[in-house]
Amino acid sequence: MKKRKTNRQEKRRRERRSDRILTAVVFVGIILLCIAIGVMVYILRKSPFENEQKKKTNTEVSIEIKAERIDKSKLEKLVKETEEIDKKYYTEKSVKNLEKCVDEAEECLDKKARQKELEKSYRNIVEAIQNLEKKEKKTT
Numbered sequence: 001m002k003k004r005k006t007n008r009q010e011k012r013r014r015e016r017r018s019d020r021i022l023t024a025v026v027f028v029g030i031i032l033l034c035i036a037i038g039v040m041v042y043i044l045r046k047s048p049f050e051n052e053q054k055k056k057t058n059t060e061v062s063i064e065i066k067a068e069r070i071d072k073s074k075l076e077k078l079v080k081e082t083e084e085i086d087k088k089y090y091t092e093k094s095v096k097n098l099e100k101c102v103d104e105a106e107e108c109l110d111k112k113a114r115q116k117e118l119e120k121s122y123r124n125i126v127e128a129i130q131n132l133e134k135k136e137k138k139t140t
Contacts, residue, residue, distance in 0.1 A: 070122045072109055078125055079105055091133045098128040 082102055087095045105121040113121075 070115075070119045072113075072118065075105055075118055075122050076109060078122060079109070082125060082129065085129070085132075089134055091135055094128075094131060094133045098125070098132060101125045101128040 079102055082098060085098075087098075101121070101124040105125055108117050108121045
């Protein structure tokens, strides 16, 4: 009779232990799932403009891009800022590229452009500013 009780008690202990282990595994699984969902939400919310990008020129014009919606006023402001850049310090090729991008942006501003077109023009100008190449100094 004692053996039956001890067998039953041992069986109950094993069941409780396995229940605790199962509960712990489920708890850890839920935590890992929450972390994975959080990471996915963070990645999906990330925008190509999220990181601040800056480019300073000789005239100390700085362009900052943040994760925000681009509208006509912001594009107009960027076009005005590019006019402040002293282009004599940069190669002709890179300046022509910048001027081409500015011309395209001005066309976008003149017509009723879609949001994607505004953002593309904005990005193109910023890239052109970042890609401005300084002229090599002439040594005598």
